[in-house]
Amino acid sequence: MTTRSSDPAFAKPLPLATQTSAPFWEGLRRGEVCLQRCEACEAWVFHPRSNCPRCLSTKLAWRKVAGTGRLHTFTITRVPTAPFFADEVPQMLAVVELDEGVRIPSTLVGVAEDEIVIGMRVAPVFEPTVGGESVLLRFTKAWAPGPR
Amino acid sequence: MGLAGDAAIVGLADWKPARKYAGAPRFTIEQFAELARLALEDAGLEAAEVDGLVTARIGESSNFVPATVAEYCGFAVNFAELVDLGGANSVGMVWRAAAAIELGLANVVVCAIPGRPTPIRPGSERVLDPRWFYGASSPEYGSPQAEFEIPYGHLAQNAGYAMIANRYAAVHGYDPRAMAKIAVDQRTNACANPDAVFHGQPITVDDVLASKLIADPLHLLEIVMPVHGGHAVVVARRDRKPRWPHRPARVVGCGEHLAIKSPAYAKDLLSTPVGPASELAFRMAGVRRDEIDLACVYDCYTITVLLTLEDAGFCKKGEGLAFVRDHDLTFRGDFPLNTHGGQLSYGQAGGGGGMSQVTEAVRQLRHDAGVRQLRRCDTVYVSGTGGVMSEQSALILRGEA
Numbered sequence: 001m002t003t004r005s006s007d008p009a010f011a012k013p014l015p016l017a018t019q020t021s022a023p024f025w026e027g028l029r030r031g032e033v034c035l036q037r038c039e040a041c042e043a044w045v046f047h048p049r050s051n052c053p054r055c056l057s058t059k060l061a062w063r064k065v066a067g068t069g070r071l072h073t074f075t076i077t078r079v080p081t082a083p084f085f086a087d088e089v090p091q092m093l094a095v096v097e098l099d100e101g102v103r104i105p106s107t108l109v110g111v112a113e114d115e116i117v118i119g120m121r122v123a124p125v126f127e128p129t130v131g132g133e134s135v136l137l138r139f140t141k142a143w144a145p146g147p148r
Numbered sequence: 149m150g151l152a153g154d155a156a157i158v159g160l161a162d163w164k165p166a167r168k169y170a171g172a173p174r175f176t177i178e179q180f181a182e183l184a185r186l187a188l189e190d191a192g193l194e195a196a197e198v199d200g201l202v203t204a205r206i207g208e209s210s211n212f213v214p215a216t217v218a219e220y221c222g223f224a225v226n227f228a229e230l231v232d233l234g235g236a237n238s239v240g241m242v243w244r245a246a247a248a249i250e251l252g253l254a255n256v257v258v259c260a261i262p263g264r265p266t267p268i269r270p271g272s273e274r275v276l277d278p279r280w281f282y283g284a285s286s287p288e289y290g291s292p293q294a295e296f297e298i299p300y301g302h303l304a305q306n307a308g309y310a311m312i313a314n315r316y317a318a319v320h321g322y323d324p325r326a327m328a329k330i331a332v333d334q335r336t337n338a339c340a341n342p343d344a345v346f347h348g349q350p351i352t353v354d355d356v357l358a359s360k361l362i363a364d365p366l367h368l369l370e371i372v373m374p375v376h377g378g379h380a381v382v383v384a385r386r387d388r389k390p391r392w393p394h395r396p397a398r399v400v401g402c403g404e405h406l407a408i409k410s411p412a413y414a415k416d417l418l419s420t421p422v423g424p425a426s427e428l429a430f431r432m433a434g435v436r437r438d439e440i441d442l443a444c445v446y447d448c449y450t451i452t453v454l455l456t457l458e459d460a461g462f463c464k465k466g467e468g469l470a471f472v473r474d475h476d477l478t479f480r481g482d483f484p485l486n487t488h489g490g491q492l493s494y495g496q497a498g499g500g501g502g503m504s505q506v507t508e509a510v511r512q513l514r515h516d517a518g519v520r521q522l523r524r525c526d527t528v529y530v531s532g533t534g535g536v537m538s539e540q541s542a543l544i545l546r547g548e549a
Contacts, residue, residue, distance in 0.1 A: 013294070015296070021295060073318070077306070103412050135297060
């Protein structure tokens with residue numbers, strides 16, 4: 001009988017790249033944020049797709065971007081969103097709007113609770129998962145002035 | 149264009165919500181059959197008259213769901229639908245049934261969502277299934293949520309709604325006491341409803357704000373109460389009988405809208421799908437907002453109610469907190485809302501919780517709501533919300549003249 005600690009179904013979930021999204025995850029391993037841009041309608045696209053969500057074109061090209069943006073919203077959890085995240089409470093869950101206009105669900109790191117303000121500038125943090133399976137894109141408060 | 153109002157809710161069944169159901173577990177199809185029997189009995193209709201059904205997902209089959217339900221209940225139908233809109237299922241079921249009736253496809257349509265415990269396979273034990281933690285989020289391979297949200301801890305519902313509330317606070321300001329008042333007024337309603345799970349347990353604004361913080365800024369008492377229960381309605385051609393046992397609730401307007409699964413990608417996090425859904429419903433019904441006698445607003449969280457009041461047009465964007473402060477939302481008040489107690493205080497029987505908003509609307513239209521009965525109730529607004537404000541639906545119901 002499997003116990004909870006040995007059952008992989010109860011391990012912290014990891015991202016599993018697909019053929020479509022692989023360049024995004026490969027970019028993070030190099031310390032780069034890469035987004036798709038539609039060559040037909042010039043839309044920036046996130047999450048990665050096979051077809052542009054604005055015009056359905058398949059002409060999506062990968063571009064390296066700065067990865068900077070603004071905090072769109074956040075919450076600090078007092079109860080884990082699932083048992084797998086008990087070790088991360090309080091979770092600083094965030095949605096970041098990159099300067100290209102796309103939004104990314106992520107977390108804030110290296111920020112005190114009382115420093116978090118919606119609209120603040122944020123910068124990417126490339127954080128390998130504990131087992132080194134992947135690199136996650138987290139964000140922290142950016143000190144450099146950015147576009148307003 | 150739109151519904152003519154020829155279909156009406158003529159029967160209903162509510163299983164009293166329970167924190168823990170004391171009876172024997174039954175399969176979803178068994179519960180569906182029993183809820184159908186009760187709702188048909190309430191409508192004064194025979195089982196043989198059923199020629200349409202709408203179901204949500206069931207535990208006993210992952211596909212061919214409508215046929216599985218039809219066979220089990222003994223229904224031969226011309227209209228069968230599986231609705232997959234989460235908490236918007238209830239409203240989505242009712243308008244689909246009404247539309248099928250107006251198209252001439254069916255005359256008597258059963259819509260049921262059971263929510264009592266189901267049996268487990270003999271020899272196995274009830275084990276904690278990690279899939280339960282994901283709620284509205286999909287952990288399947290290839291799901292954008294599995295890849296880009298879940299690994300960061302973005303999953304289930306609490307955090308998503310909390311992030312919407314925080315965005316609201318940053319853009320329009322926030323008043324935790326007004327948010328708490330939404331829960332308090334509904335609890336007052338629940339205390340006038342002997343079926344509500346929190347009947348006899350009044351709360352204050354301070355109680356809500358003193359309850360455990362789950363995800364800033366949402367407290368425990370601002371979050372829906374899961375219960376065991378179940379609900380069903382029968383939608384029929386209103387002229388099928390010259391006289392019905394109860395006043396029929398005509399379905400005169402409906403709307404539905406969805407564009408995203410995850411709120412992170414919403415074009416505007418504070419402009420929710422219930423806006424366009426409600427606009428369609430009001431326009432179709434030819435009803436003004438000030439003609440609504442009762443609002444049955446899907447209330448998985450206080451923030452859902454706040455945004456629905458704004459987006460459905462009961463007040464302007466950004467003025468919801470003032471609206472809540474200025475109005476008494478109880479059954480005695482000037483803007484009665486969720487007079488049964490809402491899912492916050494009546495209880496949410498799984499995916500069927502939203503059907504309690506429909507059945508309360510019908511009870512009030514029938515003038516059969518006991519001590520919480522509104523003096524005047526002819527026109528009701530009902531909303532449904534699935535996921536994290538992803539799919540939303542709206543209904544306008546009108547009591548038969």
